[in-house]
Ligand SMILES: Nc1ncnc2c1ncn2[C@@H]1O[C@H](COP(=O)(O)OP(=O)(O)OP(=O)(O)O)[C@@H](O)[C@H]1O
Ligand code: SF4
Ligand code: SF4
């Protein structure tokens with residue numbers, strides 16, 4: 001495959017006092033140009049770290065990241081600056097990601113001022129255009145971040161990411177802090193932008209409904225590993241991994257359905273000490289804690305089995321009837 | 325305090341000397357009340373011819389120098405004697421105890437100096453102080469009471485100071501200071517409650533002393549003035565003939581002694597009753613806050629559940645709430661006239677975009693508005709206490725135990741430097757005066773309630789050692805510590821994973837179910853609100869635009885609610901079609917006009933909408949209210965998703 005982004009066996013390790021933490025532990029994924037890969041998983045599963053690892057913002061200790069076939073895993077600082085025009089990132093916290101002392105119009109065109117030689121007038125026009133692109137008004141350019149709501153700040157951050165017309169935007173929980181109405185507008189915006197500019201997204205979110213709406217393919221992450229990857233439609237209609245099914249079942253909805261799997265009680269295991277074997281086995285509703293004949297789950301680590309309809313890392317994947 | 329004293333009668337009785345104390349108290353009270361009426365006439369009947377007579381049928385204990393009945397005089401003098409002693413004791417308490425406590429809690433320098441001052445004051449006999457004051461005020465009751473009170477007060481001050489100093493160093497005082505307990509509260513809830521037992525003993529002794537001092541002054545002729553008389557005066561007129569007719573002096577003397585014994589025994593019995601072990605044992609039935617009939621101002625959880633079943637009284641009533649931020653030109657009206665009832669035991673959802681005033685409304689109710697906010701309200705009632713008019717103290721008392729808040733970001737509302745256990749127990753220890761062990765016990769129980777594993781270990785951990793979901797559950801456990809009547813949950817799951825969100829929602833619902841705690845659930849997510857709330861309030865730009873039951877969420881009336889619903893993304897949303905959005909954006913400019921604030925974005929806006937503000941009017945459905953000129957109950961034709 002010759003996609004836009006190919007990640008192979010990526011491992012990101014945070015050095016720690018007690019022992020190093022493999023926040024991302026052997027992840028492979030693939031994004032085609034102009035498409036959206038959704039990345040879901042619980043807090044601490046390593047979604048953000050994966051995104052940062054791709055950008056070299058987190059310590060990658062193994063594996064490769066290739067953009068358009070070119071290895072950028074350990075790109076130099078200078079090379080990274082050039083990558084800016086190809087990969088951009090929008091962060092989770094719109095309050096932390098904007099310089100509070102800079103008018104937003106200026107902040108948005110900062111990357112342009114860095115990379116392109118544009119006159120002040122052109123920059124002003126660009127900032128106005130970008131602001132309007134994300135649903136704000138050009139006259140907002142002179143205001144400071146604190147004068148905007150969280151949703152507006154996130155729009156500003158998106159505008160900034162769009163400035164250099166990148167081919168991939170890593171969007172980390174960018175709608176988590178937003179109102180539903182604003183979220184809907186931003187999701188529509190992302191789609192429109194994708195249609196217009198052909199930008200690809202790595203859309204990281206813990207909100208499955210949002211990921212489902214936006215993504216072509218979806219990867220489900222648990223404790224540093226991708227447990228299932230599939231076409232968005234298939235993943236939701238026929239989840240193969242019990243963890244995927246559990247996540248889907250937990251999504252709140254006005255009319256709650258009772259047929260989904262519920263996780264076993266208990267906390268998300270400490271990522272520093274992930275369970276042996278399948279990392280989900282302590283909470284798996286169809287795993288060894290429930291089925292005595294599935295003791296192997298606690299011993300053997302399931303490897304991602306690629307099939308025609310995606311990858312699943314489970315010894316006993318669910319069948320299409322919903323039960324394994 | 326009230327709760328603390330509830331077990332008192334029972335505990336008083338459990339003291340071994342209690343029967344005697346009570347007997348004496350009863351006797352003195354009866355004699356004090358009826359004394360002047362019954363024996364008053366006999367007491368003042370002067371018969372010089374019958375002076376210094378022995379006991380006879382007419383005067384059971386003989387007569388004094390003027391031939392008056394000694395017994396009748398002694399009995400009739402009871403009321404005044406006791407009242408004077410009690411008054412003097414009160415003066416001494418009011419002066420001595422606060423002075424001593426403050427000195428005990430002050431810094432080392434102040435403490436040293438006041439200790440010296442008190443020591444000096446103690447060296448001066450109280451009676452001399454009293455004589456000096458009487459010299460200033462002239463003979464009479466007022467001067468005497470003040471004089472004796474002031475004279476004895478150093479005794480109380482010394483006792484209070486010693487006691488306060490001894491507990492000032494203890495851990496729970498340090499903890500209270502760390503969490504910013506007000507000085508007042510520190511005094512009443514910590515120092516006074518913990519020193520009450522020995523202090524009351526001391527006061528009993530002090531009352532005894534005042535009694536003797538008052539009698540002495542009257543005896544000396546500078547106290548109670550004729551025609552009034554107390555035991556001292558009775559003693560005075562009997563003492564001349566002590567050797568020939570001793571009963572005339574012995575009778576009032578005996579009364580003084582008995583009254584003194586009564587004061588000491590009473591002090592002892594009350595002090596005993598404040599001993600928590602005894603109090604709890606004696607008052608067990610009444611100790612729990614639930615279902616205590618005497619607790620009139622606080623409808624309890626159990627009551628609330630019952631009530632919710634019949635006519636659902638409001639835990640909170642808000643009328644005409646307005647909140648503004650900023651000054652002058654940059655004033656932002658965050659809440660513009662909100663009327664809202666939160667019914668006991670219900671789960672009430674508040675939805676609306678950011679900036680619609682959801683949180684500010686809740687913060688106003690919780691008394692947590694930042695100082696920059698200006699609030700006005702016709703009524704802001706929590707459990708029957710109008711917070712808008714109540715003083716700071718009353719407000720604090722009303723909210724302290726019965727209202728809890730869970731915020732969106734658990735990390736910012738937990739103190740990173742303090743262990744979970746301490747943070748969970750602070751409030752109950754401050755407000756309920758729970759001791760460390762039982763507070764920790766309760767914390768462990770609450771952590772279990774919210775589904776945290778290994779609760780004992782959690783208590784010793786710091787917030788950063790917990791995951792986000794665990795922290796949020798710890799926050800809910802903290803909110804549950806004092807059995808609140810209302811939990812305000814402000815976007816409590818927004819920062820959490822679906823699986824954790826599911827757990828948190830389950831926990832909130834279970835708490836609501838089990839203990840009837842009302843929940844005010846604030847969220848921008850209609851899917852969550854629609855799933856867990858009984859009733860839903862929709863806010864737009866500081867106003868309520870629709871109130872509806874969950875059942876009606878499929879077909880809301882207000883165009884804004886419909887738009888919100890259309891924007892909800894759930895697993896049934898069609899990924900192929902664009903999401904319904906609300907055109908334009910909410911901004912202060914929208915509300916500047918006189919008309920409906922939603923008019924600039926409303927697809928159904930009419931001419932009238934731009935000039936007239938629609939009020940919140942009842943609709944067809946039960947409890948359904950809508951503020952819209954084009955209100956309609958027709959189902960939404962083309963809801964996306
Ligand atoms: N700078 C860091 N140093 C050490 N450990 C870190 C660091 N950043 C993240 N981690 C750890 O790495 C693991 C993965 O974290 P990450 O932020 O990638 O999770 P996530 O899936 O994005 O979670 P969320 O949904 O909460 O954003 C966690 O255990 C986290 O504690
Ligand atoms: S490998 Fe076993 S424990 Fe793991 S998800 Fe599959 S069934 Fe559950
Ligand atoms: S009053 Fe008019 S503008 Fe306001 S919501 Fe109703 S129809 Fe729309």
Ligand SMILES: [Mg+2]
Pocket residue numbers: 047048049092172173
């Ligand atoms: Mg993250």
